[in-house]
Amino acid sequence: MFDFLDSGQYDVLGAFWVTVQLTLYSAVGSLIWGTVLAGMRVSPVPLLRGFGTAYVNLVRNTPLTLLVLGCSLGLSQTLGIDLAGDTFKETGFRLAVLGLIAYTGTFVCEALRSGINTVPVGQAEAARALGLSFFQVLTLIVLPQAFRAVIAPLANVLIALTKNTTVAATIGVAEAALLMKEMLENEAQAVFAVFAVFALGFVLLTLPTGLLLGWVAKRVAVKR
């Protein structure tokens, strides 16, 4: 039943490795971009707040598929920005990561912002009374507590991101979903077996993430 795995025709592990790489690069990128966006959304400068709000609302309501396609068709094919990718494969990978960061950053931002709201007002007031500036209050007092409060929501975002990397298949990045599509077309008699292989792969990727980060979240939670 699973003999298509032995034929050597399909590199299932390789495809999942691309999925993992997409996830890791996009996770790091969207953590940085999301923190910057959250900083903008809580900053005292109205213009920065406005930009952050507008960005989050616009991008969150756009399908990820459209963003990734836009990176590929708009940026790369029409405007010729290939993000210094030498080969077609490299270019597609980088464009997909860019689209994933643009999209996932908004969810990181919203998670962090709700984390900032869990910090008691008295903490920030005390910090200001000691004469700390906005930047010091944010980086020394509020964000460290906020990050500890949002590990569970961020784990959700990471799991969603892992699943969302499959969207890269729409621009031909050779990750798990694209290989699954190819295999479903070629191995029509083994539809269930092919699905089982890829489903198992994703369960193995997402389940440990949720369990591990859920455990970490409980360990580091600020007891109030």
Add this chain to the structure above:
Amino acid sequence: MTSVLYDAPGPRAKARNWIYSGIFVVLFGLVLWWALSLMSEKGQLDADKWSPFVTDSRVWTTYLIPGLMETLKAGALAMVIALPLGAVLGIGRLSDHAWVRAAVGAWVEFFRAIPVLMLMLFSNALYAPQLMDVPSDTRPFWAVVTGLVLYNSAVIAEIVRAGVLSLPRGQTDAAKAIGMRKGQTMTYVLIPQAVTAMLPALVSQLVVILKDTALGGALLGFAELLATYRQISANYSNAIATLVVIALIYIVVNFVLTTFASQLEGRLRKSKKGTGAVLGAEEIDDAVPGANTAAGA
């Protein structure tokens, strides 16, 4: 405007804010200027690339509006099927019988862990001529709907579970005290209140479903809104303009839904009906790890 982080600005803070605003405007302007000059260099700002969306009504009547209709149709149908299915699964997870809890739990956890795109690809292969022979013109539509139903019924099951668990214990105790059976407690006391509590989260979930239909257009040939970019940009060779207009349509539709959901949430929180427990999408995510009510593709 004050927040946890800063006081109402005094004269010096105001001046500083103006400087920061200025720096931001300059940086943003530079990026915008670079993007626009690049676009005009490639002829993407020419009037004939953008004017079809205003002057040529055929763009709307033959492509965009039918595409939007397909998107809405698939989304609405998926929601209508996934809702009762998700409610049953959610109640199953709260069953008193361990084997029901285990079986339903495994089902829900499994379909929540699989990307919705893979579920769509799988359904598409399942509906192929060799296996089930769904007519080829409606096959992508049914594949998309099936994928969405499998995934979202699992997510809705978690929403329902969180909704029931959010109710005060006293509700169950009181129902028991007046002699209600288990089924009666569920149908007359818990479910109606849970549904009220979850309504905003369910409306938000519709946004996720609508966005996810775009996957079917990109990989299965489902003729939804995003897929219309191929015909439009083939006719007018204006890829960027088309993608921008399609993005705006998605943003407007989803923004309307999001606003409706949050207004509903506000109204329910104020009303005297129910126990006052209202779960927005974010609270569901906090209550149920991995539910991802907001972050669909």
